[in-house]
Amino acid sequence: MARYIDTIVIGAGATGSAAAWHLAGRGGEVVVFEREGAEVTASGGLVSLAPFTDDALTLRLATDATGWWSELESRLGRRLLDTGSAVWVSGSDSPPRVAGVESELLDEAAATREWPGIRFPGSVLHVPRAVRLDAGVAVRALRDAARDAGAELRYRERVTRIRVLGDDRALVEVAAVDAAGEPVDQQTTEFECRRLVVTVGAHTTKLAGGVLVLPRLVVTQQQPGRFPLRGGAGTGVAPWQGSAQGADAGRVDAATGDDVSRGGELRAWTGGDAAGEGPWRGSAQGADAGRVDAATGGAVSRGGELRATTGGAAAGSGAWPIWRHDPVVGDPRSGYWRGSVWGAPAGDGVEVVWSAPGAAAAPDAAGFRSERRRRTALQHYVREWLPGLDHEQFTERGEVAVSTRDGRAVIDRVGPVVVATALSHLGSGFAPAVGALLADLADGVRAPAAFSLRADRRASTASAAPASASASPDASPGR
Ligand SMILES: Cc1cc2nc3c(=O)[nH]c(=O)nc-3n(C[C@H](O)[C@H](O)[C@H](O)COP(=O)(O)OP(=O)(O)OC[C@H]3O[C@@H](n4cnc5c(N)ncnc54)[C@H](O)[C@@H]3O)c2cc1C
Known part of the structure; x- marks a missing residue:
């Protein structure tokens, strides 16, 4: 017979952990299967809670999230938030203003004085006291809070099947898996619950597509690059320099020059625009070395110092803002761009990523293949616009992004099943506010229409083509 649990959460990413925190805090048994x-393998690097948008719902979530993070800081007794600059480079001489946050317009000369490592095409919008936090620190904090509130987090337990038995009854089948994700035996265990919260990111269609009519969810690859600062300004030694090359480093497809390493591994690229051709410098780091950097905050997150956890902010890239740089429509100089650029201090360098989705990807990012054209375009951008960074040597990692055709998140409830996915810029930074929304849904409150599974949204997205490179900035992962 299936064991009964009041509320089951599937997925202990930022969203599931936040939902578990709120749900457990409201009482009742909560178990999370991950x-x-x-x-925590979430990328280190700063995310900003200053949304570059006038959308009222997003602004409300940003305000709510800031409040929840502050509360988490007091509950956990450690510092999570920082404030610093966030900049919107819109390419216009009269950039849009952001409602709800203090901001100022800086002309090109003033912006260049402030951040000499960035080239500006004109005036920019500056949010001087944007609330920021580290993505990896965020997930750890939310998991700790969920546990403290009484939720049980069970790792290496994969939900293999969901069934809806009634308006307030669902059944999940769970398999124990090993580090490679393989079942440890043929056994599965069944659990019955009153409420089931599905927060499995890119895996949503596969896991819940049979019990929910979802909009088309497009899973694509993102390949952020982490670039060291030029001239040793605070970095001196980039994290990978001097470290031994991993045993399997340098696995490059002979025909394409593309990296064929598996998901999430970091590699050092070199060789200017011909990055695909002469791929490895002797000191390229292996995957684990990369994770040390990517997991910044792991070792120090309990120390309570955000400056320490964000590393780069203290160690030299602190002078760098989080920024968004939009292409100018019709300007041939941005013809090679893949949507907007997002950049942020990360580790001892700066991470830069195109917002537009890349190639179609498997949900778990296994078999990440670096797209050479995308990589070269990113290098080109850094050379043109970021004189403070060394565009020749950088590391890349593979991530997956999930998006909808209309660029809106999916957050709704049908019967006992509550679902959240395609969160993009509502991801880690906004997680505690999204988690509260999910707990509300579980308690019977209706979803905001913009995020809901309403029929017209399903119809408009079900037949839609995959999101293209011209996807709106709002559909992009945000910093
Ligand atoms: C390149 C890039 C940059 C980004 N930058 C930012 C940013 O700056 N700021 C920001 O706020 N957001 C950012 N995002 C978005 C953010 O990372 C995501 O929105 C956020 O991680 C979503 O969290 P999640 O918990 O919903 O999903 P995920 O992080 O995907 O977590 C889902 C969890 O479910 C687990 N899972 C999956 N299937 C199962 C199963 N069958 N059984 C049990 N567990 C399962 C997975 O292992 C995983 O842990 C970025 C995204 C990308 C790709």
Whole structure:
């Protein structure tokens, strides 16, 4: 017979952990199943809670999230938030203003004085006291809070099947898996629950597509690049320099020059625009070395110092803002761009990523293949616009992004099943506010229409083509 649990959450990413925190805090038994281990692999790097948008709902979530993060800081007794600059480079001489946050317009000369490592095409919008936090620190904090509130987090337990038995009854089938994600035996265990919260990101269609009519969810690859500062300004030694090359480093497809390493591994690229051709410098780091950097905050997150956890902010890239740089429509100089650019201090360098989705990807990012044209375009951008960074040597990692045709998140409830996915810029930074929304849904409150699974949204997205490179900035992962 299936064991009964009041509320089951599937997925202990930022969203599921936040939902578990709120749900457990409101009482009742909450169990979270997470197919990965307890270690947090979320990318280090700053995310900003200053949304570059006038959308009222997004602004409300940003305000709510800031409040929840502050509360988490007091509950956990450690510092999570920082304030610093966030900049919107819109390419216009009269950039849009952001409602609800203090901001100022800086002309090109003033912006260049402030951030000499960035080239500006004109005036920019500056949010001087944007609330920021580290993505990896965020997930750890939310998991700790969920546990403290009484939720049980079970790792390496993959939900293999969901069934809806009634308006307030669902059944899940769970398999124990090993570090490679393989079942440890043929056994599965069944659990019945009153409420089921599905927060499995890119895996949503596969896991819940049979019980929910979802909009078309497009899973694509993102390949952020992390670039060291030029001239040793605070970095001196980039994290990978001097470290031994991993045993399997340098696995490059002979025909294409593309990296064929598996998901999430970091590699150092070199060689200017011909990055695909002469791929490895002797000191390229292996995957684990990369994770040390990517997991910044792991070792120090309990120390309570955000400056320490964000590393780069203290160690030299602190002078860098989080920024968004939009292409100018019709300007041939941005013809090679892949949507807007997002950049942020990360580790001892600066991470830069195109917002537009890349190639179609498997949900778990296994078999990440670096797209050479995308990589070269990013290098080109850094050379043109970021004189403070060394565009020749950088590391890349593979991530997956999930998006809808209309660029809106999916957050709704049908019967006992509550679902959240395609969160893009509502991801880690906004997670505590999204988690509260999910707990409300579980308690019977209706979803905001913009995020809901309403029929017209399903119809408009079900037949839609995959999101293209011209996807709106709002559909992009945000910093
Ligand atoms: C390149 C890039 C940059 C980004 N930058 C930012 C940013 O700056 N700021 C920001 O706020 N957001 C950013 N995002 C978005 C953010 O990372 C995501 O929105 C956020 O991670 C979503 O969290 P989640 O918990 O919903 O999903 P995920 O992080 O995907 O977590 C889902 C969890 O479910 C687990 N799972 C999956 N299937 C199962 C199963 N069957 N059984 C059990 N567990 C399962 C997975 O292992 C995983 O842990 C970025 C995204 C990308 C790709």
